[in-house]
Amino acid sequence: xPKQTFYNLPEAKRERIMQAAAVEFSQRNVQxxxxxxxxxxxxxxxxxxxxxxxxxxxxxxxxxxxxxAQRAAYTQPAFALYKKAPFLRFFEAFYVLDSQYLLNNAxxxxxxxxxxxxxxxxxxxxxxxxxxxxxxxxxEAIEQDKKQGIINGEVGSQALADLCVHFVTDxxxxxxxxxxxxxxxxxxxxxxxxxxxxxxxxxDN
Numbered sequence: 001x002p003k004q005t006f007y008n009l010p011e012a013k014r015e016r017i018m019q020a021a022a023v024e025f026s027q028r029n030v031q032x033x034x035x036x037x038x039x040x041x042x043x044x045x046x047x048x049x050x051x052x053x054x055x056x057x058x059x060x061x062x063x064x065x066x067x068x069a070q071r072a073a074y075t076q077p078a079f080a081l082y083k084k085a086p087f088l089r090f091f092e093a094f095y096v097l098d099s100q101y102l103l104n105n106a107x108x109x110x111x112x113x114x115x116x117x118x119x120x121x122x123x124x125x126x127x128x129x130x131x132x133x134x135x136x137x138x139x140e141a142i143e144q145d146k147k148q149g150i151i152n153g154e155v156g157s158q159a160l161a162d163l164c165v166h167f168v169t170d171x172x173x174x175x176x177x178x179x180x181x182x183x184x185x186x187x188x189x190x191x192x193x194x195x196x197x198x199x200x201x202x203x204d205n
Contacts, residue, residue, distance in 0.1 A: 002062055006052035017042045017052070018066060021059050026110035029118045030060045057122045064115065064126055067108050074101040086150050087141040088194050091164055098168055099186045116169065127169065134165045160197070167193070 006014065020041035024033050035056050039046050053059045078093035102109045115123045138161040145151040151160075167190070 001058065002052055003054075009052070013044075017044065017049075018063060021063050022067075022107050022111065025060060025063060025114065026107045029114045029120065030057060030122055031118070031120050033060070060122060061126065064111070067111065068130070070105075071098065071101050071108065074098075083141050083144055087138070087145045088198060090141060091138070091167075092190055092194055095167060095190050096183070096187050099190075100183055103183060103186075131165050131169050134168060135161045138164050163197070 006017075009017075017038070020038045023041060024037045028034070033056055035046060035049060038056075038059070039049050042049075049059075053062070075094055075097040078090060078097050081090040081093055083090075102112070116127055118124075135158075139157055142151060142155075142157045142160055146153050146155070146157065
């Protein structure tokens with residue numbers, strides 16, 4: 001997390017530093033990122049940067065928190081359906097909004113793609129934390145649906161939650177969006193996948 005000296009900076013300067021960090025981390029993973037590029041783009045000294053952050057991993061984690069908050073805010077309208085409509089309907093709305101956000105934010109998409117595809121410890125920790133948060137969110141709604149008879153009681157709740165987590169993490173969504181396919185194509189894709197989850201592939205269903 002940033003040091004207090006960072007929070008004491010004018011907002012414009014804080015934003016300039018984080019924009020410079022976003023550009024660097026969109027082009028290189030945290031292991032290969034160069035602090036010199038960040039301080040140059042932000043027009044600050046290297047010594048100043050260390051007054052604000054411990055190291056580049058510290059900047060990286062904080063940047064990811066900012067981007068996650070922005071992405072979460074964008075998907076907030078879907079939560080009007082959370083535990084009020086069947087889980088899969090909520091998930092569809094959530095997934096489409098999440099995809100739309102990434103389609104509209106190329107830098108965030110690039111940073112996420114590098115993070116989810118990286119094997120370094122800090123990136124893995126970020127991904128694991130996000131996956132746990134999603135799993136808990138999805139699991140609660142799935143369990144409610146099972147109690148209401150919407151989802152078959154024999155369905156493994158954790159398995160379904162994990163499957164949906166993989167839709168919005170790992171590389172699944174990033175592969176879809178980075179292929180430059182349209183939002184309509186993404187909507188069609190997720191509806192087909194959810195139809196398979198609901199009805200299966202057996203002719204007996």
